[in-house]
Amino acid sequence: MNRSFVTACASALVVSLALSGCATFDGSANVYSASQAQREETVRFGTIESVRPVTIDTSNGQPGFLGALGGGAIGGIAGSAIGGGRGSILTGIIGGIAGAVAGNEVQNHFEKKQGVEITVRLDNGSLRAITQSTDGPMFYAGERVRLLSEGGVTRVTL
Template structure:
């Protein structure tokens, strides 16, 4: 019975991690749909691969804490079980948080664009479209969000 709980908590953690949002240039959020965007044209100056940090939503911490608590409660008997559950929950929470952050990291691009007006902008977005120096591109912006597109 305990193993079934642990397995279900592990699977829940991985499924929730798979729900992480996509920040590439070809994906729009629901809020961005049907909103006017400013379009500026320019030329790609540089493209650099970078890592985008993972999420820290608390899901990994909760799942890890639950798994660690269940696993720790199997240690000892009586008050030892309680101490084991508490220590297991704390250790599991820390491990779950670290695992969530690592599992949700993304490969991204830092794209520097010299706009036609002479201004230079750099935008980081998740890998998707491939960009090369010298290519003509569009920079689409609304509010505090921008993306580079062909």
């Protein structure tokens, strides 16, 4: 079998496995999981005190390995195609290390998304801060909002 065909197939497999490991957390006020649908939520009203941009890390503090694994495999395959004999082994090792570092950085990039921390003064005078993704409506200080809470999860909506 053609060596470049095998390399291309192996690379495609590794990339697809690495991408399948990317986080799917949404953290949005507008997206509900199937288990959240048709569930009663507590509704509170308040006024936004402040909004500040934040970065949401969807890896949940868990180190990712699929990006490094995929990048290392692709880099190793590509590196071993250069040179011959011991040179091929050396370039494969170097390619694998460089690919692992690059793959890890790519995975880290995909595990971060833009969000906002919204501080709301409830009608009873207490303050609440809720962090959620930035899709959907923009929120501004002074705006009246609803806080929807269920099972420890709170969303800010208009």
